[in-house]
Amino acid sequence: MSAVRDVHTLIVGASLSAAAAAKRTVDAGLETVILERKELPRHKICSGILSPRGYRFLLENFGPLPREALHEPTSCRGVTFHFPCLIPLTMDFFGGTTPHLHRKYSDYWAIKRSGAEVHDRTSFVGLEDKGDHVMVRARSQGEELTYRARQVIGADGPSSLVTRVVYPDYPKQIPWFFVGQKFHDIVDCPLDQDYFHFWFHPELGHYTWSHARDGRQIVGVGFKRGDNFDARHKKVKRYLEDKHGVRLAGHEDEEGCAENFGPSLIDRYVFGKGNVLITGQATGFLNMIGEGMSCSLHSGAIAGEAVVEARLHGKPVQEMYRRMIASEVRRTTDQWNPLKIAFGRPHEADFPAALLALSWRERRLVVRDIWRFLLLYKEFNWGRQIGALALQRLVGNGYPMQRWL
Ligand SMILES: Cc1cc2nc3c(=O)[nH]c(=O)nc-3n(C[C@H](O)[C@H](O)[C@H](O)COP(=O)(O)OP(=O)(O)OC[C@H]3O[C@@H](n4cnc5c(N)ncnc54)[C@H](O)[C@@H]3O)c2cc1C
Numbered sequence: 125m126s127a128v129r130d131v132h133t134l135i136v137g138a139s140l141s142a143a144a145a146a147k148r149t150v151d152a153g154l155e156t157v158i159l160e161r162k163e164l165p166r167h168k169i170c171s172g173i174l175s176p177r178g179y180r181f182l183l184e185n186f187g188p189l190p191r192e193a194l195h196e197p198t199s200c201r202g203v204t205f206h207f208p209c210l211i212p213l214t215m216d217f218f219g220g221t222t223p224h225l226h227r228k229y230s231d232y233w234a235i236k237r238s239g240a241e242v243h244d245r246t247s248f249v250g251l252e253d254k255g256d257h258v259m260v261r262a263r264s265q266g267e268e269l270t271y272r273a274r275q276v277i278g279a280d281g282p283s284s285l286v287t288r289v290v291y292p293d294y295p296k297q298i299p300w301f302f303v304g305q306k307f308h309d310i311v312d313c314p315l316d317q318d319y320f321h322f323w324f325h326p327e328l329g330h331y332t333w334s335h336a337r338d339g340r341q342i343v344g345v346g347f348k349r350g351d352n353f354d355a356r357h358k359k360v361k362r363y364l365e366d367k368h369g370v371r372l373a374g375h376e377d378e379e380g381c382a383e384n385f386g387p388s389l390i391d392r393y394v395f396g397k398g399n400v401l402i403t404g405q406a407t408g409f410l411n412m413i414g415e416g417m418s419c420s421l422h423s424g425a426i427a428g429e430a431v432v433e434a435r436l437h438g439k440p441v442q443e444m445y446r447r448m449i450a451s452e453v454r455r456t457t458d459q460w461n462p463l464k465i466a467f468g469r470p471h472e473a474d475f476p477a478a479l480l481a482l483s484w485r486e487r488r489l490v491v492r493d494i495w496r497f498l499l500l501y502k503e504f505n506w507g508r509q510i511g512a513l514a515l516q517r518l519v520g521n522g523y524p525m526q527r528w529l
Contacts, residue, residue, distance in 0.1 A: 127270075131157045133431055134260055134273035135240070136248040137280035138164055140417055141404025141424030143234035145277050147185055148428025150239040154435070157271065158240045159262055161247040165232035169305070169379050171335060171342070172225035173200050173320045175411065175472045178418030179222045182230075185425070186237040189223055193230035196338045200224050201318040202473050203413065207493035208325050210367060211486050214316075215473035221318075224337075225417070243269075250289055251276060253398040275434075275441055276400045277427050279420075282384040284406035290397050291529055298387060299504055303331060303414075304353045304380030305344035308361075308372035313341050315370060322413050324497040328360050331385070331414060334370070341372055346383065346414075353380060384408055388419075389460040390509040393453060394529040401445050403427040409452070412459045412471055419456050426452060446525060454522045463514045 138160035278286025331346025387408025
């Protein structure tokens, strides 16, 4: 057994949320170590479409992105929604294009710029909160390591082990999805390369997307865990060919992972316990159409700020974090709030304006298709909860904290 390493803030996962959290703690002069189970720079499955808010965060906190942190096409203009009625709805992002991130290099760049000390190829294994410090166990290439930290931040993504250690029953409390993508050589693709394409089609799956990357076309499918990836993908590929004239060659690469889609819709975030804060997608933060980078960056920064503020004011860090994170909860859950969607502008592209630009007949067909798509989610019983939360949001200034873990 090696010696214990003392550190003020220990962050698990060299992710974007980790970079944002570390930026705050390092800037405040707190010794910060990040553990990453993979070797850096590491691969991260992601479309890499960044929202304008996420882009602003990167620029303001880490500076201009290096070229290697971008895929081809290097930018994205916005999103096109597709429906069974075949009426496309194209929306540009507010404020212009955003970068198409190559996550392997963008995350590594942000992590380096945070100034934290990074221990890669080092997996978090477990922790024990002792009240005034946290003992953390990790493993690096067969060697057991021990850290003693004042605070721990779990920034370890959707299948977060930090979350499972703190709340062992949590994974059983939410539905799990699988998202997978295959990379195809292009024979002919009429889909506009400047946009991310998303299908509201109940027969294709819970989450269906396509976009161009580095000369190839990605076809992605998301569905409830347990279904067959190949069959789902084949169906979407055939649909794209039949309805959109997309002709693709076979694929060489494919990848997939588990996703905790759902907590943002119904305000069931998990923020940790005692001296252990959970942040990024591990908490359940996910914006509309699965955009998770901007809320990961912002929630990570808030976790880092909570650590700094708790130390300055001698307050319990968990209490501080929950108070401070309420603004990000509001912003993210508003994106799923039907009243906000109808009467506010919670998204970063103008969906109501795009809808209003259609004829009455087209609008009716699109709204009908969206409704049919939403029925796919009926089995999770989210509808009533979303409705109740939307009403509570009308009278209060946010969403109830009592629903958080
Ligand atoms: C197919 C797909 C497409 C997506 N497309 C987009 C998109 O276009 N735009 C967008 O904004 N979002 C997208 N997302 C979501 C986005 O990728 C995530 O929301 C975001 O990366 C979450 O960031 P994070 O900081 O919470 O953690 P992550 O990026 O998930 O990183 C977690 C890190 O923790 C490490 N880790 C995990 N366990 C341990 C451990 N035990 N010990 C040490 N390290 C550990 C992992 O290796 C990883 O480096 C997509 C997701 C998927 C799956």
